[in-house]
Amino acid sequence: MAFSKQQLKKFADLIRIDISEEKLEKMNIDSVIEWLDKLQKINTTGVEPMLNPAEHKLPRRADVVTDGNIRDLVLSNAPDNAGISRGYFAVPKVMDE
Amino acid sequence: MFTIKGKTTDWELVIGLETHIEVLSNSKLFSGASANYNPTIAPNTQVSMVDAAMPGMLPVLNEFCVEQAIKMGLGLNAEISRKSKFARKQYFYPDLPQGYQISQPAEEPPVVGRGWVEIMGDDGKPKKILIERAHLEQDAGKLKHDVHPTKSFADYNRTGVALLEIVTFLDTKNPENNSYITSPDEAERYLREIREIARALGVSKANMEEGSMRADVNVSVRPVGSNEFRTRTETKNMVSFKFIKSAIEYEARRQIEIYETGGTVSQDTMRYSQSEGTTSVMRSKEDALDYRYFPDPDLLPLEISDEMIERIKQTMPELPAATRARYISMGLNEYDAARLTESTDISKWFDTAVNGKSERAKPIANWMISELFAHPENWDAKNAVDTSEQGEARIITPENLAELVDMISANEINGKQAKEIFIKMLDGESGTPKEIADRFGMKQITDTGAIEKAVDDIIAANPAQVEQYKSGKVGLLGFFVGGVMKATGGKANPAVVNELLKKKLA
Numbered sequence: 001m002a003f004s005k006q007q008l009k010k011f012a013d014l015i016r017i018d019i020s021e022e023k024l025e026k027m028n029i030d031s032v033i034e035w036l037d038k039l040q041k042i043n044t045t046g047v048e049p050m051l052n053p054a055e056h057k058l059p060r061r062a063d064v065v066t067d068g069n070i071r072d073l074v075l076s077n078a079p080d081n082a083g084i085s086r087g088y089f090a091v092p093k094v095m096d097e
Numbered sequence: 098m099f100t101i102k103g104k105t106t107d108w109e110l111v112i113g114l115e116t117h118i119e120v121l122s123n124s125k126l127f128s129g130a131s132a133n134y135n136p137t138i139a140p141n142t143q144v145s146m147v148d149a150a151m152p153g154m155l156p157v158l159n160e161f162c163v164e165q166a167i168k169m170g171l172g173l174n175a176e177i178s179r180k181s182k183f184a185r186k187q188y189f190y191p192d193l194p195q196g197y198q199i200s201q202p203a204e205e206p207p208v209v210g211r212g213w214v215e216i217m218g219d220d221g222k223p224k225k226i227l228i229e230r231a232h233l234e235q236d237a238g239k240l241k242h243d244v245h246p247t248k249s250f251a252d253y254n255r256t257g258v259a260l261l262e263i264v265t266f267l268d269t270k271n272p273e274n275n276s277y278i279t280s281p282d283e284a285e286r287y288l289r290e291i292r293e294i295a296r297a298l299g300v301s302k303a304n305m306e307e308g309s310m311r312a313d314v315n316v317s318v319r320p321v322g323s324n325e326f327r328t329r330t331e332t333k334n335m336v337s338f339k340f341i342k343s344a345i346e347y348e349a350r351r352q353i354e355i356y357e358t359g360g361t362v363s364q365d366t367m368r369y370s371q372s373e374g375t376t377s378v379m380r381s382k383e384d385a386l387d388y389r390y391f392p393d394p395d396l397l398p399l400e401i402s403d404e405m406i407e408r409i410k411q412t413m414p415e416l417p418a419a420t421r422a423r424y425i426s427m428g429l430n431e432y433d434a435a436r437l438t439e440s441t442d443i444s445k446w447f448d449t450a451v452n453g454k455s456e457r458a459k460p461i462a463n464w465m466i467s468e469l470f471a472h473p474e475n476w477d478a479k480n481a482v483d484t485s486e487q488g489e490a491r492i493i494t495p496e497n498l499a500e501l502v503d504m505i506s507a508n509e510i511n512g513k514q515a516k517e518i519f520i521k522m523l524d525g526e527s528g529t530p531k532e533i534a535d536r537f538g539m540k541q542i543t544d545t546g547a548i549e550k551a552v553d554d555i556i557a558a559n560p561a562q563v564e565q566y567k568s569g570k571v572g573l574l575g576f577f578v579g580g581v582m583k584a585t586g587g588k589a590n591p592a593v594v595n596e597l598l599k600k601k602l603a
Contacts, residue, residue: 014387016189016196051182051392058397063123063161067145068130074141074149080248087140088250091191093242 003029098321099219099280101346103353106320110349112278113315113329116263116291118301119236119308120165126235126259127156127199140252148257150194155395162259163399165300166208166233167409169261172294172416173228175212177406181205183233183396186388191251192237200234200262202390207232208399211266214294215418216286217435219279223421226287227276229266236260261301263291272324281342288312288338289439293417297441305336314341316348318356327352332367332376344369348376420444427451427458436466450495450502460502468519469493493522501530513587514539542588545597548581551589552597555580566602574598 003011005024012019019027075084083090100107122132128147147154170177182205185197201207209231218224238256240249265287268276278284292303292310303310317329332348335341347369352362368379380386415423417438424434424447437447443465450461501518504510510518518530518539526533534540542548555577556563566573574595581594 014187014389049392052394052397054397056397058399059157060160060163061124061129061157063159064129065124065131066129067124067147068128068143070146071139071141071144074144074146074253077149077151082245082248083250086244086250087142088241088244088252089141089191089194090245090248091240091251093245093247093249094191094240 003033099282100321101318101349101353104357108318108349108353109321110279110281110345111267111317111319111326111329112280112284112345113265113267114263114278114284114287115265115313115315116288117236117260117311118169118263118291118295118303119310120162120233120259120261121299121301122159122162122165122259124159125257126159126162126233128257130257132258134254134258138254140250140254143254144256148194148253150196156199156393158396158399159259162233163208163401164405164409165259166231166261167401167406168298168413169263169295169300170209170212170231171406171410171413172298172300173209173212173214173231173263175228175231176206176210177401178206178208178210179401179403181208181232181399181401183393183399184390185393186234186390188386188388190237191249192240193235193256194238194251194253198235198237199393199396200390201232202392203388204390206230208401209261209263213276214287214290215421216283216290217431219283221432223431224283225276226278226283227266227268229264231261231263234260234262267326269326272326281345284314284345285338285342288341290417293438293440297414297416305338308336311336312341314344314348316345316352317362318349318352328362328364330362330365330367330376332369333379335369340369340371343374344376347374351376417441417444424458424462427455429458429462433462433466436470437462446495450499452495452499454499456506457499457502460505461498464498464502464519469498493519497522497530504530504534508541508543508590510534510539511541511587511589511591513582513591514541540588541590542585543590543593545593548585548589548593549597551581551584552577552594552601554584556601563602574602577602 008024008027008029009019012024071087075087075089078084078089080090098109100109102108120126124130125132125145125148128145130145130148131143134143145154147156167177182202183199184202186200186203187197189196207230209228211230212228213225214228215223215225236255236258238251238253240251242249244250265277268274278287288310295301295303295310301309305311312335314332314335315329316332317327319325319327330348330352332344335344344367348367355362364382364385365378366380366385367376369376420438421431421434424437425431429437436443438444447461447465450465451457501515505512505515514534515530517537518533521533521537522530528536559577559580562573562576566577577598578591578594581598582589582591
């Protein structure tokens with residue numbers, strides 16, 4: 001199964017990767033798809049999906065406040081400093097959703 | 098049944114609700130930052146590096162949030178999954194810095210599976226609304242659009258606080274069971290029931306005004322009597338009962354008009370305008386988001402032991418449905434029981450007033466529903482019970498109403514006098530009903546001799562009416578009763594008056 005340029009463009013949009021037209025043109029992921037097709041053919045009926053190779057159980061915390069109150073530290077990572085003086089992260093103007 | 102009259106036929110509604118309640122906890126679902134995000138707290142002070150989605154940070158599950166979910170699940174009579182997963186729901190919006198929301202997979206049972214809640218249906222009878230699932234997920238942050246001309250400002254204090262999303266189940270295989278919501282009023286009663294269960298269990302404040310309860314509303318319509326399920330639309334992020342009811346009705350009418358003009362309804366996501374009371378398309382079906390759920394590699398499956406469920410079961414308080422059943426066993430009808438369990442504050446008030454004396458139940462219920470509910474300004478159920486708060490503002494207490502009811506049943510006062518005492522209490526008259534009765538000389542005359550004299554006087558003074566009564570105009574009895582009551586200053590026992598009059602006029 002091969003992918004059209006439009007499909008590749010759609011996937012790129014979904015994961016927010018900006019790919020130029022030329023790159024899309026040259027892009028060939030057929031070998032990846034072939035490999036995935038091979039995986040799909042394996043009969044996994046009755047096999048529980050393995051989510052993690054580790055044997056341990058999901059760690060859990062007690063409901064105690066142990067973190068936070070580090071605004072300056074958190075905001076020091078902000079790529080845009082327009083909101084920092086007011087204590088906010090600044091992001092491109094977005095409305096709705 | 099709730100129907101909407103169309104041009105060609107009558108239509109009925111099928112409604113599904115996705116209700117988000119914010120889980121009460123000290124810290125967030127996957128981080129140790131405080132879960133208190135109220136608006137008075139400075140922005141981004143309750144944010145850890147996990148919440149800010151810094152690379153390399155790992156989420157660690159808050160066990161108490163799981164307990165809260167189980168508690169709510171038990172309150173919804175639901176199956177608790179012994180094993181469930183956390184998944185990433187991908188979307189790019191700056192209110193969630195991760196680029197995905199940690200939720201539970203859409204296609205597998207989450208922590209809370211199939212369950213049901215009971216509400217009062219539009220026919221006044223109990224109705225079971227089926228629940229499909231309830232899952233744990235992260236809440237998003239808040240964006241401010243009005244601070245900066247070209248940028249939005251993000252506050253991540255709420256980011257990562259635990260939410261429980263409760264989804265109703267549309268049993269399409271058994272439509273005749275009527276196990277889903279079919280009117281705006283039922284939607285409101287369902288949401289109120291969810292709210293009361295969450296509050297009774299201490300799982301959530303479930304307060305729509307504060308945003309700790311929000312709902313997405315799915316609506317479809319069909320001709321009355323049909324069992325089909327047509328295409329639904331989803332209206333997102335509704336934050337008041339009033340708007341939800343208005344959105345349901347508007348959306349139903351919009352769909353009916355489409356069908357009646359030969360069109361088809363498309364499975365769109367709608368937005369509701371509070372100012373217009375209308376819905377409009379926010380996202381068409383073609384543009385539906387592809388969330389690309391996949392298991393979160395940072396989180397192993399959530400396993401829940403029987404012991405944990407058993408331990409939580411032991412801590413469960415009485416839930417509204419059980420309270421209703423208890424009230425019905427005390428002799429109340431279903432309507433009264435439903436009204437008195439609209440909030441735990443009301444049912445506590447009622448229980449305090451009845452105080453284990455079931456003969457008080459019916460009269461107290463009547464007084465509460467017909468009198469107290471009509472005077473909300475004089476009666477705050479919460480303050481009436483909690484004597485530590487606003488002692489002065491408590492005008493009618495459960496003890497006062499109980500005393501009033503006892504005075505009637507002991508024939509110390511009649512109903513009319515009780516009403517007068519009640520109104521005096523509402524007006525701020527101090528003292529207990531007994532003290533008020535003494536102060537105003539309200540005592541029922543049960544002494545037959547005194548009443549008999551008044552009866553004789555009335556009969557002697559109105560020979561014409563006596564003649565008419567005897568010739569069959571029995572409706573005149575009220576005239577005589579009224580006369581006697583007036584002569585005794587409203588103090589006579591009406592039952593005794595009635596009995597004596599009938600005897601003497603016979």
